[in-house]
Amino acid sequence: MKSDKISEFTTNRLSVYLRCLNKLAAAGETSISSESFALRFDLNSAQIRKDLANFGDFGVRGLGYPIDTLRENLIKILGLDRERHVGIIGAGRLGMALTDYYGLRRANFTVSALFDADPGKIGKKIGQVVILDIKDFSAAVKKYNIDVAVIAVPSSAAQIALQMVKQSGIKAVLNFAPVPLKSGPDIKVNSIDLTTSLENLSYFLAKSDDAKEG
Amino acid sequence: MKSDKISEFTTNRLSVYLRCLNKLAAAGETSISSESFALRFDLNSAQIRKDLANFGDFGVRGLGYPIDTLRENLIKILGLDRERHVGIIGAGRLGMALTDYYGLRRANFTVSALFDADPGKIGKKIGQVVILDIKDFSAAVKKYNIDVAVIAVPSSAAQIALQMVKQSGIKAVLNFAPVPLKSGPDIKVNSIDLTTSLENLSYFLAKSDDAKEG
DNA sequence: AACTGTGAAGGGCTTCACAGCG
DNA sequence: CGCTGTGAAGCCCTTCACAGTT
Numbered sequence A, B: 001m002k003s004d005k006i007s008e009f010t011t012n013r014l015s016v017y018l019r020c021l022n023k024l025a026a027a028g029e030t031s032i033s034s035e036s037f038a039l040r041f042d043l044n045s046a047q048i049r050k051d052l053a054n055f056g057d058f059g060v061r062g063l064g065y066p067i068d069t070l071r072e073n074l075i076k077i078l079g080l081d082r083e084r085h086v087g088i089i090g091a092g093r094l095g096m097a098l099t100d101y102y103g104l105r106r107a108n109f110t111v112s113a114l115f116d117a118d119p120g121k122i123g124k125k126i127g128q129v130v131i132l133d134i135k136d137f138s139a140a141v142k143k144y145n146i147d148v149a150v151i152a153v154p155s156s157a158a159q160i161a162l163q164m165v166k167q168s169g170i171k172a173v174l175n176f177a178p179v180p181l182k183s184g185p186d187i188k189v190n191s192i193d194l195t196t197s198l199e200n201l202s203y204f205l206a207k208s209d210d211a212k213e214g
Numbered sequence C: 001a002a003c004t005g006t007g008a009a010g011g012g013c014t015t016c017a018c019a020g021c022g
Numbered sequence D: 001c002g003c004t005g006t007g008a009a010g011c012c013c014t015t016c017a018c019a020g021t022t
Helices: A008-026 A033-040 A045-053 A068-077 A093-099 A100-106 A134-144 A155-167 A194-213 B008-026 B034-038 B046-052 B068-075 B091-099 B102-106 B133-145 B153-168 B194-213
Strands: A084-089 A111-118 A129-133 A148-151 A172-175 A188-191 B085-088 B109-116 B130-133 B148-151 B172-175 B188-191
Touching: A008 A068, A008 B172, A008 B194, A033 A045, A033 A134, A068 A155, A084 A093, A084 A155, A084 B068, A093 A111, A100 A111, A100 B194, A111 A134, A129 A134, A134 B034, A148 A155, A148 B194, A155 A172, A155 A188, A155 B102, A172 B194, A194 B008, A194 B102, A194 B172, A194 B188, B008 B046, B034 B046, B046 B148, B068 B091, B085 B091, B091 B109, B102 B109, B109 B133, B109 B188, B130 B133, B133 B153, B133 B194, B148 B153
Parallel strands: A084 A111, A084 A148, A111 A129, A148 A172, A172 A188, B085 B109, B085 B148, B109 B130, B148 B172, B172 B188
Antiparallel strands: none
16 A cells, blocks of 8 residues: 555546445455456456555455445545535535435535525425525535535636635535636645536537538 | 547636636626636646637737637536536436526526326426426437436436436436446436435544544 | 746556565 | 465656747
């Protein structure tokens, strides 16, 4: 184990590995080789061995990786063994859809509150989760021990929302607004940019069109 | 202009550039240098010049890039000048939220239909968009000229959905199911993996926790 | 003088290939 | 013999540095 500086490519793959291991465990499998594991993704087996070797010697030469202990190790490495509290900023369609998104629960993330500026929304509930006034954000962060913020507001409001998040002391942010945010050090902002994904598909299709036409 | 093989890193940045240019144009700016453009993202100016130089000599030495013509060029390059028709598979919360997501319209994508297997949903409408029986998918693809599919079904159904999409002849897919899909050549599958993004945040927080504890 | 376009250098992620262990 | 763990090679993306253009 020599975890210097782990790349995001690596940790993202660990997340994928874990989901696959969960399935294998449920199917009663007890061990797997890097080679047959790699076949389940579009990966080279050395990639998998290297990824895992960053965190420990989990494998057994001649046999492969024991599934149960590898699962437990990945859960610890990814921090999925502790509960996280999430505050979602923006109670639009996206914010509401995320509120009872099962993937959050599976990652041990609990949505503690939704926030919005619209007086017509404040006080309403999405399932168990209440919509609070955005003005009470900092207070709610302390009250509910919120450690992850989700930015689900229009692009024009995203930078201000991030500013508020930073001031509240939160260190981890998931951003859905399709704008480059100035974050700064010591805080992690993961952006999910639907617009870029769509335009990337558009580029691919346009390229194919052009190839056909000449 | 020597567009051999353009990397996805490049096209994704082009998408971000374009959005910024739209803002600049709306603000009445007429030209911008790669250096001051780079400051708006976390990028090196050479990166921007190289990205653009893949597609043409859009700049003017001594002056920078004219905003209007660069915008028009990026729109053409990304294929945003032609309308695309989208079919969304899965009329759950996510599918419905996407149906009237403004980002789709902005990229010149029109949602033609939603598809679901639940008889209780079939026939209902989300705004202007009707929910069709998934069994009629291939017919609807032809009828509406659908060229982009969005997979918004549970993980367990995602691979089957993709199979159906392939058989219908669609070449571009946006997948929200957090599973590695076997796609094959000649078809482009962009996955948006919320689970990985969340677990990546979890990893970051766990690492910080550990650093504090020793 | 200002700024683009680009060959060359640099840096990082992936793949190869094999030593070493069970 | 099978499979892991890993140094070295390969490959690709980014950054540097500067010649060339207006």
